[in-house]
Amino acid sequence: MARVLALLLLWAFSAGNCLGAERVLTLSFGGKPHRLTAEELLARPDATDLVVPNDSAYHREMKYRAVPLLGLLGTALKDGFNTIEARASDGYVSQIASNLVKKGAEGGAVAWIAVEDPAKPWPKLPDRDASAGPFYLVWEGAERSAIGNELWPFSVASLSGVDDPIRRWPQLAVDRSLGDDAPERKGQAVFIKNCMTCHRIDGAGEGEMGPDLGRPMSALDYITERGLRAIIRNPKAVRSWPQQQMEGFSESAISNAELDALVSYLAYMGKRKSAGETLPSRATP
Template sequence: MLTISTPGNGIHFEQKDIIKHPALVDMGQITLPAYPNQALSLKGVPLCKLLQGLSFNPENYLKVTAKDDYIAYFSINDFYPCASNKIPAFLIAEDPQYPWPLIINSDRSAGPFYLVLLGKRFSESVYGVHGMEIVAQQPLEATLSAAKMNAQELAGARVFIAKMQCLSCIEWYRQLAYGSRSEQSKSVELF
């Protein structure tokens, strides 16, 4: 089961709910980042359609958590509301009757849910999704708000964070924001 939660409410989806969703789109053959050597025939529901009816601020972030504890943050404004100028993002469900192959060097597939972003953001797609939460702030934003940067540096760092979505780069951000390691120990805890 996948839950998309907001501070006030949430919705739950089983794999069958996505597979039979009225907004399901045939995406054709796609080679996903989790399966670099093969194309899969995929169908997905536009994420903007799944978010309709939930109460949130479009300036918020979508926190996506995977089964392996990987976490990615996406600006909701990038793909919501549904419009041609937004990033096409789709939630794909693995059909239990037709399981996906195992991920290389793993004992599991990329399912049960895969968030696929098309276009320039394709490499940011997240597999093994088990939760989504709408949050007011990305953790790295808290670090930047306390950073010792001028307005231009701060604006540039925010653009970099928005484009990279790289939580493994936290050490770099802390060094950028706070300088030495001794100052980092006084910094905002991100996790």
Template sequence: MLLLGAWSQARAQPRSAAEPVLVINSSANEQHFTVPQLLNRPDVATLSATDDVYRHTVAYRAVPLLALLGNNVDPKFDTVEAKARDGFVSQIPFALIARGASGGAVAYIAVEDPAHPWPPLPQKTETAGPFYLIWNQPERSAITREQWPYQVISLTLVESPVRRWAQLAVPATTAVDAPARHGQDVFVTLCLPCHRLNGGGASDTGPDFGRPMYPTQYLTEAGLRAIIRDPQAVRTWPGQKMIGFSKDILSDADLDALVAYLRTMAMASGRCPDGREGSPCR
């Protein structure tokens, strides 16, 4: 991305009911920002991205996310929950956003100008607007695809997913260096935006990974890996949304860890009483 612009802070103004509104919730208050309010801020910047949902160069007008969140973030809220219009809910560590002030990738809220709309999304008629969380120099912080939520309707400062939903955590007896522990992080970053696990999570876009059965209980490991990589190569239906994870997004090592996490959680559920090789959980 190429960045041009200045930094500042603004506050919400009265709005009409018909205008798109970005809602930002914190422990202190709830702020509402309309498109004109954001586009008229003195810290609005011009960005161009080539590696986002459009996969070709698109120019954006955008506001630094840190400036919108403010300077008095309660330290217990270590995550920004970004909700999209289609039910996608990304859980973004606040530390990842804060790192933008010290050499890391910088998070912005891109704002679609009605006078200059963005292109339609690939194979769709709608755009990524009116609000899109984008990153300047994402490679500096290893930002992944699920951390670029588009059609955002709200941003909320919350506790980390594992603190909010204890059912996401691997058993305390799991070894510190066990692949399942890393798989837990992979699940939270890449899977939780669309799925829940035993009810834990904020999105219902995809099926729950723990109810009524874990995928390791009803899929072969080869089948599970194939679905994660390219679901349409395994099964298709008209309303299918999942597009899969290439090795550029999910490495083989991370996929191994994710499968280990799901297997560990299935074992811990008590639904795999013996855990022997060849049982449904193995």
């Protein structure tokens, strides 16, 4: 009996160590990736208590121990990276414009990395069997910079400095002949902001949670426009399954005009693919 108890204690200790080892945030901004443990982040002198009145993931007021993202990255954003790619452990990937983070020092929304303390675990997320930890990118005063829910990635595993999506994936870009006010061009921006976190299109992107909206068939080749609009607004009203993760976008997140533009963009991408057009070799300015 004593031997069995000893083995159980050893297993529990080992499992605890494994869980601790997974609590690492990797920063990649040129050069060798830098790995920081939750304990190291909590011990930083700029770590502070933060109250988020209307948390994006929990939909209520939350209190965190957090470190300022600008302080964490230091001079990394001066190295020419115009986008911060926040990759979550579940395949969710946010493309965050560096300027949004920099504006936190000039009166804009302030980005923080909330760190889950093992001694004070966060509650489970609604409809999930896990918390938002161990690392969660949250915003103080999100309304000051019109920060949407897609820029609140939780269970963050890594932060990387990258080029903006259009430069990385030129196939996302609409033709240069389309003006700035063209709905397809506006829809391109809506797709990058709201959809790329989970979806790719024709292989462009890093999101892994949802299907590619261009391969093997374009979305509007198998979903009606009415159905697509309904899925974007309230996916569970169209189709539902136990592991479904997509949440709908309200008019405050994607306005009706933006939804029109997004549908125009997806239709444009589908027609371009059907026509067999050559993908652009350079990004649209």
